[in-house]
Amino acid sequence: MELIKDHLLTPALVVDLDRFDRNLSRMAAHAREKGLTWRPHAKTHKCPEIARAQIAAGATGICAAKLSEAEVFAEAGIRGLLVTTAVIGRLKIERALRLARIAADTIFVVDHEQNARDLSDAARTAGLTLNVALDLYVGRRTGIAPGGPAVALAQAILRLPGLRFAGLQAYAGFVSHVEGFEQRRKASLEALAPAVETRRLLEQAGIEVPMLSSASTGTYNIDSEIEGVTELQPGSFLFMDLDYRRIGGRGTERFTDFEMALTVLATVVSRPEPGKAIVDAGFKAFSTDKPYLPEARDTPGVVYGFAGDEHGRLDYSQAGRELRVGDRLEFFPPHCDPTVNLYDRIYAVRGERVEAVWPVAARGMSQ
Amino acid sequence: MELIKDHLLTPALVVDLDRFDRNLSRMAAHAREKGLTWRPHAKTHKCPEIARAQIAAGATGICAAKLSEAEVFAEAGIRGLLVTTAVIGRLKIERALRLARIAADTIFVVDHEQNARDLSDAARTAGLTLNVALDLYVGRRTGIAPGGPAVALAQAILRLPGLRFAGLQAYAGFVSHVEGFEQRRKASLEALAPAVETRRLLEQAGIEVPMLSSASTGTYNIDSEIEGVTELQPGSFLFMDLDYRRIGGRGTERFTDFEMALTVLATVVSRPEPGKAIVDAGFKAFSTDKPYLPEARDTPGVVYGFAGDEHGRLDYSQAGRELRVGDRLEFFPPHCDPTVNLYDRIYAVRGERVEAVWPVAARGMSQ
Numbered sequence: 224m225e226l227i228k229d230h231l232l233t234p235a236l237v238v239d240l241d242r243f244d245r246n247l248s249r250m251a252a253h254a255r256e257k258g259l260t261w262r263p264h265a266k267t268h269k270c271p272e273i274a275r276a277q278i279a280a281g282a283t284g285i286c287a288a289k290l291s292e293a294e295v296f297a298e299a300g301i302r303g304l305l306v307t308t309a310v311i312g313r314l315k316i317e318r319a320l321r322l323a324r325i326a327a328d329t330i331f332v333v334d335h336e337q338n339a340r341d342l343s344d345a346a347r348t349a350g351l352t353l354n355v356a357l358d359l360y361v362g363r364r365t366g367i368a369p370g371g372p373a374v375a376l377a378q379a380i381l382r383l384p385g386l387r388f389a390g391l392q393a394y395a396g397f398v399s400h401v402e403g404f405e406q407r408r409k410a411s412l413e414a415l416a417p418a419v420e421t422r423r424l425l426e427q428a429g430i431e432v433p434m435l436s437s438a439s440t441g442t443y444n445i446d447s448e449i450e451g452v453t454e455l456q457p458g459s460f461l462f463m464d465l466d467y468r469r470i471g472g473r474g475t476e477r478f479t480d481f482e483m484a485l486t487v488l489a490t491v492v493s494r495p496e497p498g499k500a501i502v503d504a505g506f507k508a509f510s511t512d513k514p515y516l517p518e519a520r521d522t523p524g525v526v527y528g529f530a531g532d533e534h535g536r537l538d539y540s541q542a543g544r545e546l547r548v549g550d551r552l553e554f555f556p557p558h559c560d561p562t563v564n565l566y567d568r569i570y571a572v573r574g575e576r577v578e579a580v581w582p583v584a585a586r587g588m589s590q
Numbered sequence: 591m592e593l594i595k596d597h598l599l600t601p602a603l604v605v606d607l608d609r610f611d612r613n614l615s616r617m618a619a620h621a622r623e624k625g626l627t628w629r630p631h632a633k634t635h636k637c638p639e640i641a642r643a644q645i646a647a648g649a650t651g652i653c654a655a656k657l658s659e660a661e662v663f664a665e666a667g668i669r670g671l672l673v674t675t676a677v678i679g680r681l682k683i684e685r686a687l688r689l690a691r692i693a694a695d696t697i698f699v700v701d702h703e704q705n706a707r708d709l710s711d712a713a714r715t716a717g718l719t720l721n722v723a724l725d726l727y728v729g730r731r732t733g734i735a736p737g738g739p740a741v742a743l744a745q746a747i748l749r750l751p752g753l754r755f756a757g758l759q760a761y762a763g764f765v766s767h768v769e770g771f772e773q774r775r776k777a778s779l780e781a782l783a784p785a786v787e788t789r790r791l792l793e794q795a796g797i798e799v800p801m802l803s804s805a806s807t808g809t810y811n812i813d814s815e816i817e818g819v820t821e822l823q824p825g826s827f828l829f830m831d832l833d834y835r836r837i838g839g840r841g842t843e844r845f846t847d848f849e850m851a852l853t854v855l856a857t858v859v860s861r862p863e864p865g866k867a868i869v870d871a872g873f874k875a876f877s878t879d880k881p882y883l884p885e886a887r888d889t890p891g892v893v894y895g896f897a898g899d900e901h902g903r904l905d906y907s908q909a910g911r912e913l914r915v916g917d918r919l920e921f922f923p924p925h926c927d928p929t930v931n932l933y934d935r936i937y938a939v940r941g942e943r944v945e946a947v948w949p950v951a952a953r954g955m956s957q
Contacts, residue, residue, distance in 0.1 A: 232957040288900045365860035493732035511879035533655045590599040
């Protein structure tokens with residue numbers, strides 16, 4: 224029997240394949256046009272099937288936020304992995320070696336000399352060579368200070384046996400959601416200037432820099448204009464969400480470069496008062512880390528409010544229609560990545576037909 | 591080799607078994623003393639192992655928030671299930687019948703006559719009898735209006751073949767977190783008065799009411815004083831969290847009836863600036879639905895801030911000690927239920943020793 228949307232038990236995570244396909248093609252075309260590699264961030268989708276589609280569309284591989292996430296992709300046959308958080312501690316380093324045995328081209332990031340030494344010792348003992356990139360501090364999160372400290376760490380890496388210097392990562396997460404294209408452009412250029420300068424200093428010191436990986440969905444068409452950036456690592460563009468939609472595009476109030484492709488399908492399970500309906504999707508069905516509420520996709524005037532772990536409360540008094548127990552509605556999530564991380568599968572839908580069921584194989588892999 | 595806390599890859603979800611055991615014993619003693627049944631809410635822990643421990647301590651069964659959650663517990667051999675959200679739609683009703691075949695004493699809730707008819711039709715066709723309780727609307731979430739409408743629905747259930755009337759559920763979730771014991775007591779008494787009155791009306795109409803299930807962790811010792819309440823369904827008391835700690839107890843500023851037993855173990859992965867450290871636990875490691883931040887358990891002066899999906903930023907400038915890359919810290923989560931729902935397992939720890947690893951078997955089961 225053909226699977227259709229009406230057969231799905233709710234809450235269910237749904238991707239609109241027409242929109243998804245267009246989002247993927249647009250990013251592929253952008254990277255091609257700019258002559259850059261792109262290594263989309265798989266922390267957004269956590270699905271090997273989607274990683275394969277990205278690589279088929281021209282991506283050079285994928286980024287994984289954590290080691291355990293990268294392991295899932297490596298075991299599924301995905302290559303070209305960049306693990307964007309440093310691998311700290313003996314136990315994780317042992318697993319990094321196992322990962323490198325499966326997927327030799329994996330790149331690990333380092334921002335701390337002791338960690339480089341630990342990786343080197345372990346790699347040498349195992350008879351392996353690990354690819355390591357410098358994680359540069361461009362504000363707010365992880366990384367080594369750009370300039371002198373980064374050059375010194377690169378030189379240390381070059382001296383250490385068992386390590387191969389793979390270049391630079393400079394990810395300015397806090398810039399991604401700056402509202403207004405021009406403000407965002409200014410913030411990203413400022414944040415990345417020290418990274419570009421570090422690249423120049425390394426080259427001046429005779430060190431080849433094969434990669435400078437940067438950019439989020441919010442800066443994909445900003446960082447791609449920066450001389451010295453070689454690679455884009457956006458993630459959310461595939462699905463989009465309410466948090467990205469509001470940031471504004473080049474000359475547009477909303478960010479419409481990519482389409483809102485991800486929804487949560489929910490069912491009205493109770494109608495306790497006139498004009499009020501309760502759906503079966505609450506804190507465990509949507510991200511809650513942003514100050515936005517889920518938004519009904521095809522039902523204008525329906526206002527969602529959280530009603531605890533398991534429920535949402537809809538005010539449909541302005542919707543011009545009744546909602547009844549059993550009605551099914553789709554909602555855009557506030558933030559795509561943590562929403563996906565709540566589900567075991569994504570239903571890939573075209574019209575009413577479910578064309579594929581993608582296991583979120585790396586769900587929960589935050590280690 | 592003995593598993594110790596130091597062996598865990600982080601972020602890891604950890605329960606302090608000494609505290610957990612005391613929390614469990616305290617609730618068991620309270621229910622015994624009051625002569626009430628207790629059916630703890632398993633949406634908090636989602637672990638069959640914990641459900642078994644609760645039943646061994648005297649619980650009459652467990653509550654499950656949704657059908658798919660109940661299925662996991664039934665398949666693990668747990669009996670005495672109460673599914674606290676109505677089962678709506680043909681597909682879910684078919685699965686409810688399958689569940690009732692496995693665990694015949696399961697109780698389903700109903701707040702809508704058409705749903706009662708649908709359950710009756712399906713049960714009759716299958717040759718089964720389903721236990722159904724009325725879900726009463728005591729404010730903000732699901733349920734049928736108390737009083738006349740509830741009595742009419744109970745009478746309809748009694749007339750419908752294939753259904754057995756199991757009593758009442760009256761859950762006032764919005765009362766659970768009212769700050770101050772006296773204010774909370776007042777709010778709960780007000781919210782539940784119509785439920786108690788409905789019970790009286792049903793008995794007046796000659797309808798036996800075997801159960802009135804109510805109470806959260808915040809009202810366990812309030813609702814147990816209400817004449818007519820027969821059963822408590824608290825969940826969070828086992829683990830506790832920052833959101834419950836602040837509500838205050840009987841004569842205490844903090845709610846200390848139960849101990850803070852649940853933590854997330856995280857590792858410092860970067861120290862990009864003096865006084866600042868980045869840990870590997872962010873939006874995907876902690877609940878984010880409450881306006882509280884994770885709190886360091888044994889490291890006073892360390893202040894946690896979210897730094898995106900995968901990271902947290904610690905300010906340790908007031909901690910009187912250094913934090914170094916590789917240091918491991920434990921944090922109390924803001925809200926236990928949605929935190930547990932992010933993890934595949936709970937490490938049950940006594941001192942440094944991991945005594946058990948409990949699969950969060952119903953994780954993600956929100957359907």
